[in-house]
Amino acid sequence: MRPASTCSAHARGDHRADSNVDLFIGFDPDRKVPSLLAIIGLERRLAEALGLAVTITTRGSLHPLMKDAIERDAIRIG
Numbered sequence: 001m002r003p004a005s006t007c008s009a010h011a012r013g014d015h016r017a018d019s020n021v022d023l024f025i026g027f028d029p030d031r032k033v034p035s036l037l038a039i040i041g042l043e044r045r046l047a048e049a050l051g052l053a054v055t056i057t058t059r060g061s062l063h064p065l066m067k068d069a070i071e072r073d074a075i076r077i078g
Contacts, residue, residue, distance in 0.1 A: 021046070
């Protein structure tokens with residue numbers, strides 16, 4: 001896995017009580033990509049640890065019209 005980034009309201013400091021944490025991750029093309037079940041499991045473990053809803057998205061699945069803005073505002077976390 002390549003470094004993860006967040007573009008969530010929590011990272012920007014403008015979150016509400018019901019805001020989730022959005023993470024987007026990239027994968028090394030030379031390595032096996034984790035299964036959807038593995039990603040969902042990671043979301044659950046992070047949500048339990050943080051006490052917040054967590055959404056993990058891959059860089060490749062970012063909406064084309066939003067991708068530039070998301071990547072511009074992203075904060076690298078790993």
